[in-house]
Amino acid sequence: MAGQLIVKLFVDTAYSWVRMSLALVLSIIFSWAVGIAAARNRTANAIIIPALDVLQSIPILGFFPVVLVVFVALFPGWIGVNVAVIFLIFTSMSWNIAFAVYEAILSIPQEYLDLVSLEKLGFWRRLTELYIPASWSKVAYNSVVSWSVGLFYLISSEIFSLGTKNYQVSNGIGVDIANYSSQGLWGAYATAIAIFIFAVILTRFFFLGEFSAWSEKFKLIEEPRAVRKDPIYRLYSWINTRAASKVFSVLSRPMSLRPRAPAQSFDYDVERQIAKPRHLHAGKFMKITATLVCLAALVFVIVEVFQTLLAAGISFSVLASKESSVLVGLAYSFVRVWYVYGFSVAVGLPLGIVVALHSKVYQIGSPILQVISAIPATALLPPIALFVATLPFSGELTAAIVIFLGTIWYIIFNVIAGIRSIPSEIFEVAKLMGLRGWRYWKDVLIPAALPSFVTGSITGIGAAWNTLVVAEYFSISGRVITRVPYGIGVLLNVGTNSGDLVLIGLTIFSMTALLVAMNLLLWRRLYKYTTKRFAYRR
C-alpha cells in the first residue's frame, strides 16, 4: 500500500516535471526568438521590449481562468487542460529568460560581431555559431530561477484546475497535494510533500547545477571567479536584471539592462560598456514613435472591447458598477500587500544582514534558504489554511501568510547579496571608527543594503500581487477553506466560478494599470535615487 503510494507519487511528479520541462524548453525557444530579434533589430526592439515590460507586470495567475477556457475550447479534453497548465508555467518562466538573452546578445563584444561579418556568415550560422552559444550561460542561470518561480505556478495551477470541476489535470504532484489534503489524508500528503521536496533538490543541484556548469564554457567575457561561483550572487543578479527592467518600464529601456556589477568586477563592467553597440540604443524619435504606437493600440483595444461589450448587451452602468467593486477590491488588496510587505521587511532585512555578515552562518544558511524558497507556499498551504480556518480572521491570516512567504525571499536574498558585494574595507573602517550598535546599523549596514533592498522590494511586491489569487481565496477541490471579504484575488475567483469574463478582464486591467503606475511613480524614482546615492562604486 505504502509502496503503491510512493510509486504513484513519483509517477505524478514525473508528469508535473514533464510539464515544467516542456514549459522551460518553450520559454528558452521563445526567449531566443524574441531576445535576439530585440537585440539585433531596432524596429523589433521598439515593439518587443515595451511589450515584455507590460506583460511581466501582469499578474499571471489572474490569466489562468481565461487561458483554461480558451485552450479547452481549442484542444480536445486532456490536451487542452495540459496545454493551459504548460502555457501558464511558460508565462511565469519566460520573461526573465527573454531579457537575459537580450542582454547577452547586447553584450557580445564588437570584435565577435565584426568577425562574423568578415566571415560572411548567414543568419542561420550566426544563430548557431554566435548568438545561441553566447546566450547559453545567462539562459542557464536564469533557468534555475525560472524553475523555482515555475514551481509555484505548477502547484497553483494544478490545484486551481482541480477547483474548476470541468477542467482537471489527471496526474500531477499538485493534484495529489490538493486531493490528499482535501480528504484529510495527512500521511499521504506528507509523503507527497517529501517526494516533491526531494525532486526539487535533485533538480536544483544536479540537473540545473550541471546545466549552469556546462554553460560556463560559452562565456565570452570573464567574470571574477569568486563572484561568479557564489550562488546567491547569481540569483541576485538575475533579480536585479528583472527588477530593473520592471522599474524602468517602457521608455528608458537600455539603462535598465545593465545589472549593477559587483564592486570587484570593474574590468568586466568596463568591457561590457565598450562592447555595447551604441547604435542600438533607440533614439528619441524611436521612443516617441513606440510610445505613440502603443497608446494608439491601447485606445484601439479599449474601443473594440467596449463595442463588443455593448454589442453583447452589457450596458455602461453594469460596467461602472463592476469597476467600482474592482476599485474597492483593489484598495483592500493594496493595503494588504503593503502591510504584509512591512512584516517581510521587518523580518527579512535584519535576517539578511545577519546571515550575510557571518560567513559561517552564510555557508550553512544559503543552500538551506535556497531549497526552502523553492518550495511553493501553495504546496504547504492546505494544512496551514485548514488550521487557520478555525481561528478568528482566518481569511486575513491565510492571505498574510501566503503573501509573506511569496515576498520575503526576494528581500532576504537581495539583502544578503547586497551586503556581500560591499568590499570588506567598509566594514574594516567601521570597526576602526568604533561604530557599534544602533549607529553601526544606521550609518553603515542599512544604507549599504539599501540599493539591493529596493530591488528586492520591487520584485517582492510584484510577487505579492501574483499570489493574491491563491492568498485571498483559498479553495481545495472546489471547497473554500479561507477567504477575505474584499480583494482582487476574491474577485478573480468569483469571476471564474460564475464565468464572468467581464469582471475578470476589468480586474486584471485595473490591477495592471495600478502596478505600472506604481512602477513609474514610486519604484523607478526610488531605484534611481538609491543606486545613485547608496551603491558602492570604486
Next chain:
Amino acid sequence: MTVNNDRGTNEQSIVAATLLNVDRVGLSYKLGKESLKVVDNISFTAKKNEFVAITGPSGCGKSSLLRVISGLQQSSTGTVKVKGNIVSGPTDEVFMIFQNFALLPWKNVLDNIQLPLLSRGRLSQNDARTKALKVIQEVGLKGFEKAYPGELSGGMKQRVGVARALAVEPEILLMDEPFNALDGLTAEHLRGEIYSLLIGTESPINVVVMVSHYVDEIVELADRVVVLSNRPAKVVEDMPIDMPRPRDKGSERFHHYVDKIYSLLT
C-alpha cells in the same frame, strides 16, 4: 648587518621612544585541514616621528600584517604592542588609510570625516564639525564639503581618506597601498604633499606605517623600509633610508636605495 642584531640594539637603546612594537608575529590560515602559513615570525619597531614602509612580493601578507597591527585581525602567534600595550582589537591610537578609500558612499565629505569623531572620538556635533572643517581646509578640499564620494575623482577621494585620518588624530597611522588606485600624476601630486601633512609639526601623528610595492614611492617617503620575503613572509631586511628631505629623485643616492630594495625583492 643581520636582522636579529639590528632588532637587539633597537630594543635596548630606544625603548622609551618606541611607539609600535611588532614582536614575532605569525599568521596562518586554515585551508581545509591544512594550515597555510602566510606570515612567519615578523618583528620590527617604530619610534616617534618615523615613517616605516613595508614591502615584499605580492601576496606575501603585507596587508594582513597591517590588519594585525590595526587590531582588525588577530595574529596566530606573537604580539603587537602600541605604547607598551598589547593590541587585541581596534584601539584609539591607530587608524588606517585604505587602498580603495573606504568612504561611505551615502555620506557627503563632511559627514564622512565627522563620523569617526562622533563615534570613536565622542565629540559633540559642534566640535566634530569644527574639527572636520579644519582638516578639510588643510587637505585642500574646501568647497567640496557637501559633495558625495561618487562625485569626486580618485585623487579627491583619497584626500577625503587622508582628511578623515588626520581628523581622528591617531598616534599611529597605517596606510595600505594608499596611492595604488590613483593614476600616475594624481598619485605623484598627493605623495608630494602627504609627508608634511602626516609628519608635519602640526600633526598629532607620530608613526606612519605604509604598505607599498612601489619602490620609488618607498624611497621618496620612508625613513625606514622593512622588506619581506615570499610566503611565508619573513623579514629579509630592515633598513634605514638616510636621505635629507625633500628627496631628489634624480640623485645618485635615491637610485642607490631603489636598486638596493629591488635586489632584495628579487
